[in-house]
Amino acid sequence: MVYANGTGRLQVVRAVAPDTPSADMASAAKRIGVLIFEDFSLVEVSSISEVFSVANQVQPPADASGHAEAPNYSLLFLSSDGGSVASSCSMRIWTESLETRWMNACDALFIAGGVGARHARNDAMLKKRLARVAPKIPFIKAIGEGAQILAAASLDVQNRTLPPALSNPLFVAEQTLTLDDPKGPIAAALSIIKRDHGAALAREVSERSIPGAWQKLATVLDDTEAGGVRQKIDAAARWLRENYVRPISITDAARVAAMSERNFLRRFKAQIGLTPSEYLLRARLDASCMLLAATDLPIDKIARRCGAGSGDGLAKIFRKRLSISPTEYRMAGRRKQSDSS
Structure with a gap:
């Protein structure tokens, strides 16, 4: 862990798991290693760390017998020789050597990306040590430029035990990954949690880590029934778009999806990123904007055609969402058209 003191100078704080787990660390803890090097990218590494940290805080749902196995992940930052390693933004992280005994039972290894990978791939000792420990690790994931290090160590088969959508060839060095990319670090970390504790818990960790990201990650990480669930939610969303003119309740939309209201609300928000009510309101607002332009x-007629009830109802929606009235929106659109012509 790294922080800046009052003088602005960075200090390194050792906050990693030792070779021998402490008394309060369960023996069944899953070991997650993160290999870093000078000038590594801190963003992706931090996102991986955050996912497993959040997972350790989530209370899993109990099974039929009332038992709930809590996530227990032990994260360790690693480098070739161990010691303090600087990221590309000059923040430093304390690491253990790749040769630590901790690696003998490592469950997964992430290899960081960043501009420093171009130098690290030529580090003969790093490649030798990585090639030595890699065969013991069931799950290896290189992030962005980290693929160069795997390739340099002649470890061109990566992503073992990953879902098919993640099991693609090595990423090219210049590829940019966003945190909610289905091939990115968040997705890879969540796939481990899903494998260990199921899709429901992985979904909750995803929402706590990056709210709304599950919509993009669902194709990779959702459970086997998710295809049918996604189709139901998509059908409900289309129905809302097609029927926004008439009064609609959550019960009506849930009935279209053949779900309970509670499950429908949760699934809809997770997949679409909005509640059904917000989605319906946006559909009405979009239609109103189109008719105004x-x-x-008249405003009243547009309001009735778009399910807003009355001109006053439409005005409230516009002021809340756009901070202007429908008339002002229409005038602004006309001025813009006039200026462009």
């Missing part, structure tokens, strides 16, 4: 219909 393309027609000279």
Whole structure:
């Protein structure tokens, strides 16, 4: 862990798991290693650390017998020789050597990306040590430029035990990964949690780590029934778009999806990123904006056509969402058209 003191100078704080687990660390803890090097990218590494930290805080749902196996992950930062390692933004992290005994039972290894990978791939000792420990590790994931290090160590088969959508060839060195990329570090970390504790817990960890990211990650990490669930939610969303003119309740939309209201609300928000009510309101707002821009219909008539009830109801929606009135929106659109012509 790294922090800046009052003088602005960085200090290194040792906050990693030792070779011998402490008394309060369960023997069944899953060991997650993160290999870093000088000038590694801190963003991806931090996101991986955050996912497993959040997982350790989540209370899993109990099974039929009332038993709930809590996630227990032990994270260790590693480098070729151990010691303090600086990221590309000059923040430093304390590491253990790749040769630590801790690695004998490592469950997964992430290899960081960053500009420093171009130098690290030429480190003969790093390649030798990585090649020595890699065969023992069931799950290896290189992030971005970290693929160069795997390739240099002649470890061109990576992503073992990953879902098929993640099991692609090595990433090219210049590839940019966003945190919610289905091939990125968050997805890879969540796939481990899903494997160990199921899709429901992985979903909760995802939402706590990066709210809304599950929509992009669902194709990789959702459970086997998710395809049917996604289709139901998509059908409900289409139905809302097609029927926004008439009064609609959550019960109506849940009935279209053939779900309980509670499950429908949770699934819809996780997949679409909005609640059904917000999604319906956006559909009505979009339709109103289109009619205001393309027609000279009175505000009241537009409101009725778009399910807003009355001109006053539409005005409230516009002020809340756009901070202007429908009339002001129409005038602004006309001025813009006039200026462009």
